[in-house]
Amino acid sequence: MPELPEVERAARWLRERVDGRVLQGVRVLHPAVGRALPADASRSLRGRRIVTVEPRGKHQLLRLDDGRALHAHFRMAGDWAAGTLADELPRHARLQLLLYDGWVALVDPRALATVALREGDDASLAELGPDATDPTLDATTLRARLGNRRIAIKPALLDQRVLAGVGNIYAAEGLWHARVDPRVPVSRLGVRRLARVLEGVREALAEGAAVGRYADGEGGEAFRVYGREGEPCARCGRAVRRIVQAGRSTYFCPGCQRR
DNA sequence: TATGGCCTGTGG
C-alpha cells in the first residue's frame, strides 16, 4: 500500500502506537530484511525509546532517543500491523518490534520492503526531491527540477529525486486529471502545463488520502484510468489504453490526454 | 532506454 498518502497514513498509525514507547526487542523474520538489519544492529535497539515517526516521500523514519533512526520503506506491498503479546503474527510478518505489552510488525507478502538502522541524519534521504504535497513546490520549481531531458513525463514523475512520494498509480491518475499524455517529453512541458500536472497529481493524492486505501475494495472504484484498460474514459468515452514505460504499466486516455 | 533481479502472491 505504498505511495505518499498511504505512507503518511501508515506513519501516523504507527506513531500513535509507538511514540514514547521502549523497544523490548527486535526480531528479523525474513532474511531479506536481515541483510539490511543484521543481528547486532537489531540487538542494539533493545531498550531504546521511539521518539517519533516521520514520513518523508515513501520513506518512514522511526526516530530513537539516542539520535539514531530505524528507516523503513514499504516498496510494493508493505504495511504495519499490531497485536498484543498473545496474538499470533500475521502470515507475512517480516520484522517484529516488541513493546512491553504487545508488538508492531512490518507485514509484506513480497518481502521487498527494507528496514535499516541510520546514524542520525545520514545522507540516505538527501537525494529526495520535495514531497509532492510540499506547498513550497510550485510549477516553476518543478520546471527547473525536470530540466530539458528527453524523458517522458510519466516516468519522470516516478523519479524520487524530482519529487518524492508519487508512484505508478498517482502518476497515471494525476496525468489524467491534468489531461496530459504520459509520453510527452518533459522538455516540451512549459510552466503552464506543469502547473496542471502538479495540480492533477495533488488532486489524485488528495483523493487517495480521503479514500484511505486507494486501490483496495471501494478505493479501486476511484481510479479514472489505472487498471482500466479497454474501459471507456469517464471524461470523453474513448477506451483507456495501457502501454509500458520504463518497464512499468501506464494507463491513459488517448482521447483527452494531449501530447 | 530496456532488461533483469529482488521476493511472493494472485488471477487469467
Add this chain to the structure above:
DNA sequence: CCACAGGCCATA
C-alpha cells in the same frame, strides 16, 4: 503455465 503487481537498484 504465464503475466503482472502501488518500488527501486544495477547493468550494458
